[in-house]
Every structure is written in structure tokens, then in C-alpha cells.
Amino acid sequence: MATPAPRGRRVPWLHPAAKPVLFVAALLPFAWLLYGAIANQIGPNPQEYIIRATGDWTLRFLCLTLAVTPVRTVLHQPALARFRRMLGLFTYFYVCVHLMSYAWFDQGLEFDAIAKDIAKRPFILVGFAAFLLLTPLAATSVNRAIRALGAARWQALHRLVYVIAGLGILHFFWMRAGKNNFAEVFVYAGILAVLLGWRVWHRFGGPRVVREPAARRA
Amino acid sequence: LPGGKSPVPGAIAIDKPTDYKDATSYNNFYEFGTDKSDPAENATKFQTRPWTVEIEGAVKKPGRYAFEDLLKLAPQEERIYRLRCVEGWSMVIPWVGYSLSALVNKVEPTGNAKFVEFVTLADPKQMPYVKSHVLDWPYTEGLRMDEAMHPLALLAFGMYGEVLPNQNGAPVRLVVPWKYGFKSAKSLVKIRFVEKMPPTAWNKAAANEYGFYSNVNPNVDHPRWSQATERRIGEGGGLFAKRRKTEMFNGYEPQVGQLYAGMDLKKNY
Numbered sequence: 001m002a003t004p005a006p007r008g009r010r011v012p013w014l015h016p017a018a019k020p021v022l023f024v025a026a027l028l029p030f031a032w033l034l035y036g037a038i039a040n041q042i043g044p045n046p047q048e049y050i051i052r053a054t055g056d057w058t059l060r061f062l063c064l065t066l067a068v069t070p071v072r073t074v075l076h077q078p079a080l081a082r083f084r085r086m087l088g089l090f091t092y093f094y095v096c097v098h099l100m101s102y103a104w105f106d107q108g109l110e111f112d113a114i115a116k117d118i119a120k121r122p123f124i125l126v127g128f129a130a131f132l133l134l135t136p137l138a139a140t141s142v143n144r145a146i147r148a149l150g151a152a153r154w155q156a157l158h159r160l161v162y163v164i165a166g167l168g169i170l171h172f173f174w175m176r177a178g179k180n181n182f183a184e185v186f187v188y189a190g191i192l193a194v195l196l197g198w199r200v201w202h203r204f205g206g207p208r209v210v211r212e213p214a215a216r217r218a
Numbered sequence: 219l220p221g222g223k224s225p226v227p228g229a230i231a232i233d234k235p236t237d238y239k240d241a242t243s244y245n246n247f248y249e250f251g252t253d254k255s256d257p258a259e260n261a262t263k264f265q266t267r268p269w270t271v272e273i274e275g276a277v278k279k280p281g282r283y284a285f286e287d288l289l290k291l292a293p294q295e296e297r298i299y300r301l302r303c304v305e306g307w308s309m310v311i312p313w314v315g316y317s318l319s320a321l322v323n324k325v326e327p328t329g330n331a332k333f334v335e336f337v338t339l340a341d342p343k344q345m346p347y348v349k350s351h352v353l354d355w356p357y358t359e360g361l362r363m364d365e366a367m368h369p370l371a372l373l374a375f376g377m378y379g380e381v382l383p384n385q386n387g388a389p390v391r392l393v394v395p396w397k398y399g400f401k402s403a404k405s406l407v408k409i410r411f412v413e414k415m416p417p418t419a420w421n422k423a424a425a426n427e428y429g430f431y432s433n434v435n436p437n438v439d440h441p442r443w444s445q446a447t448e449r450r451i452g453e454g455g456g457l458f459a460k461r462r463k464t465e466m467f468n469g470y471e472p473q474v475g476q477l478y479a480g481m482d483l484k485k486n487y
Binding site for chain 2: 037043044045046047048050104105106108117120121123174175177179180181
């Protein structure tokens with residue numbers, strides 16, 4: 001390997017190729033959908049397949065993004081934080097593809113039809129609200145925006161992600177409601193609840209937080 | 219399973235039939251799974267012989283009818299019907315069967331028979347999702363007597379010139395082309411003639427979303443999506459092909475419209 005990791009620790013996520021690898025990996029679902037659509041490999045209703053798959057991938061990337069902080073804390077791997085922005089931006093990328101697929105395939109890009117649909121169907125409204133709320137987060141992901149806002153205000157803004165996660169789950173829940181087919185909804189809701197619950201626990205009264213500075217200094 | 223030419227008006231849609239592969243791999247048959255691809259995968263070993271259909275209720279000739287006898291009860295006809303799913307997609311299927319009215323006449327309903335209830339197989343040994351709580355099994359459906367007697371209401375035994383594939387509701391199913399697809403109950407085991415409107419599976423699961431009538435109607439939206447348009451499965455035009463406009467009674471208004479004369483179809487959705 002050309003560049004040894006700092007302090008001699010050879011963790012794969014400090015390798016210079018780690019970010020490009022993650023970038024390519026995160027694009028694979030999109031590439032598969034693109035290939036599948038062209039090669040006619042995604043079933044008899046490709047439009048529906050793409051809309052649902054991009055929704056699924058939005059939720060998956062949201063979970064991954066929100067998992068970064070708990071995982072790096074629990075595993076004592078602070079360097080994992082370097083992937084959080086990219087994962088967050090991929091969440092936004094997939095939600096954009098999701099929204100575009102809906103607008104184009106389902107609504108034929110007729111904007112008055114889309115506006116009516118948003119007003120009429122709560123599950124569309126909630127999904128659209130989640131997209132709108134995610135937009136300023138994506139827009140303020142560059143370092144310059146963080147500096148301009150100041151860390152405290154930037155962090156406060158980015159706490160919107162918890163609202164967005166809740167709206168995303170509600171969107172998925174309502175989409176599956178009426179068919180009583182909630183197994184997957186509960187999986188995502190459970191993951192997000194654990195990730196959020198960990199933060200609450202970590203911040204208020206988690207024993208580790210209190211003990212660490214004195215007892216665990218290496 | 220060959221089918222002769224049908225004399226019933228409206229029985230042969232001019233639309234291009236859906237590819238056999240799409241019609242047999244994109245199915246809603248929740249007993250075998252809730253994904254569209256599940257039925258084709260999970261119904262391969264489904265045993266459809268021996269098979270009987272029990273006729274019960276307000277009829278003079280109740281009893282168990284063997285599948286082989288049902289098959290011969292009336293001449294098999296080919297019917298090319300549009301199929302509109304409540305989810306907003308559609309297909310065109312060449313079914314083989316005969317008018318349900320032939321069976322109804324054969325069993326001689328009494329004056330008390332106002333509705334017909336259809337009960338489908340719920341065998342947890344063969345149908346993996348019957349253990350799930352997605353619906354209250356067995357799946358049941360119903361028609362008003364005059365709907366059941368309409369010549370377009372079909373008792374189907376085959377499609378595309380062959381016997382029904384398992385995932386499409388083998389060995390015998392209902393096809394009611396002017397109603398959303400879920401009204402067309404699959405793998406029938408019991409037909410009951412009753413006086414009161416029977417409960418139906420989807421209505422029990424979500425009464426505000428799925429009514430007893432469930433006629434295809436572009437003017438009455440599903441609470442969670444519009445019913446004004448539909449995606450015709452396998453239609454050319456690529457990913458960005460426009461959806462088609464959904465027609466009143468799925469285009470069968472000239473034939474069935476009079477069944478609902480004077481009815482408020484917004485209320486009776």
C-alpha cells in the first residue's frame with residue numbers, strides 16, 4: 001500500500017481509495033436500475049419497479065447516514081465520520097431520482113396534476129415534504145456553507161434529518177397501508193428508532209458518556 | 219384448452235393481448251405472496267386435481283361439483299377481456315371459459331338468492347401466505363345476482379388457449395371485466411347463493427378503500443391514488459410512455475351500464 005494510515009493503524013476506511021470505492025458502490029443500485037430498464041430486466045412494470053426501488057434506496061441511505069455516528073462512537077472509529085456527508089448526499093440523490101420517476105412515469109410531468117396529487121394524497125404530501133426538508137440539508141453540505149452558518153446553526157439545521165426520517169417512514173407506512181403489508185416498514189422504522197434511540201441515550205444519562213473521560217483515557 | 223368464438227357482445231376486445239410471460243409473472247395472488255413475482259414462484263407445486271366446487275345456499279341443486287363436470291357444463295369460449303387492477307395497471311387477457319350464468323342456471327337459484335358469494339381455497343400447506351395476516355382468509359368475493367347473470371361475467375378455466383396456470387387462479391376462477399381485478403376471485407372452492415350482501419376480503423381489510431361494487435370508474439379515486447389513468451403492462455413506448463385514460467366500467471359501459479342505472483356510484487364504490 002502506498003500510504004500507510006496515520007499512527008500505523010491500518011483500517012480500510014482510511015485508505016485513500018475508500019471514498020471513491022464508496023462512491024462507486026453507492027451508484028451501483030442506480031446503475032442496476034438503468035441497466036435493468038434498458039435491458040428489460042426489471043419486470044413487466046418497469047416504471048413501478050423504479051419508483052419503488054429508488055424509494056427503498058432512499059430509506060437505506062438514510063439509515064446508513066444516520067448509522068455513521070453511532071457506529072463510529074461504539075467502535076471507537078472516529079474516522080468513519082468522513083463518509084457521512086457522501087452517504088447523506090446519496091440519500092438526496094436517490095430521493096431526487098425517486099421524485100423524478102414519480103413525476104415523469106406516474107404523472108407525465110404535468111405539474112398541475114402533480115400539484116393536485118400532492119394536495120389530495122397525504123402519503124404523497126408527506127413524501128414531498130420530506131424531500132423539501134432534505135433539500136436545505138443537501139444544499140448546506142459543502143464546507144463553505146458550514147463555515148457561513150457556524151457549526152451550531154448548521155447542526156441545528158441538520159437535526160431536521162430526524163423529522164425527515166419520521167416523514168419518510170410515514171410515507172412508506174401509508175403507501176403500504178390498506179394492504180396490511182407492514183413487515184418492511186417496521187424493519188426500517190425499527191432501524192431508525194434504534195439509531196435515534198441511541199442518540200437520546202448517548203446524550204442523556206448514557207453511563208458511558210459520564211465515565212469515559214476519567215476511566216477510559218488511553 | 220380450446221375455446222370457440224363467443225357470441226356475447228363485448229366478449230372480444232380489440233386491444234392487443236398482453237404477452238403471456240407478463241400475464242403469468244406479474245400477478246396479485248396473495249395466498250402465494252404479496253410481491254407480483256411471488257405467485258409464479260410459489261405456486262409451481264400447487265395441486266389443482268382432484269378439485270371440486272361446492273354449491274351452497276338458496277339453490278334447488280346444491281352439492282359438490284367435480285371440476286371435470288364443470289369443465290363440460292357449457293361450451294368453452296375464448297373471451298379477450300381488458301383487466302384493470304385497482305392499483306392502476308391493466309392487461310388484456312384471452313381467457314377461456316363460459317358465462318357464469320350457465321352454472322347459475324344449472325343449479326337453479328331460489329327467490330332468496332339475491333347475491334352470490336365466491337369462496338377461494340385457503341390451504342396453508344400449499345399457500346405460504348395464508349399464515350400471514352395480510353387478509354382474513356379464505357379470500358371471498360361477491361356479486362349481486364344480476365351482475366352474476368350478466369353474460370360477460372366469466373367462469374374461466376383457461377387462458378391463451380391453455381388451462382389456467384397455477385398463479386392465475388387454477389383450476390377455475392371468476393373474471394368480471396368491468397370491475398377491478400380483485401373482484402375476480404381465483405381458485406374457487408365454493409359458490410354460495412345468499413340473501414344478504416356478503417362480506418368481501420378487501421372490504422373487510424379496508425372498507426373505505428375497497429367497496430362491494432368496485433366497478434372500474436375513472437371518476438371515483440381510490441383514497442390513496444387516482445383511478446383516472448392506468449399503465450398498460452407491456453405496452454410499447456418505453457419508460458416514458460404515457461399512461462392511458464381509464465374508461466368507465468373498463469370500457470364495458472355499453473354492455474353493463476344499465477345494471478347500475480340510477481345508482482350513486484360515488485357512494486356505491
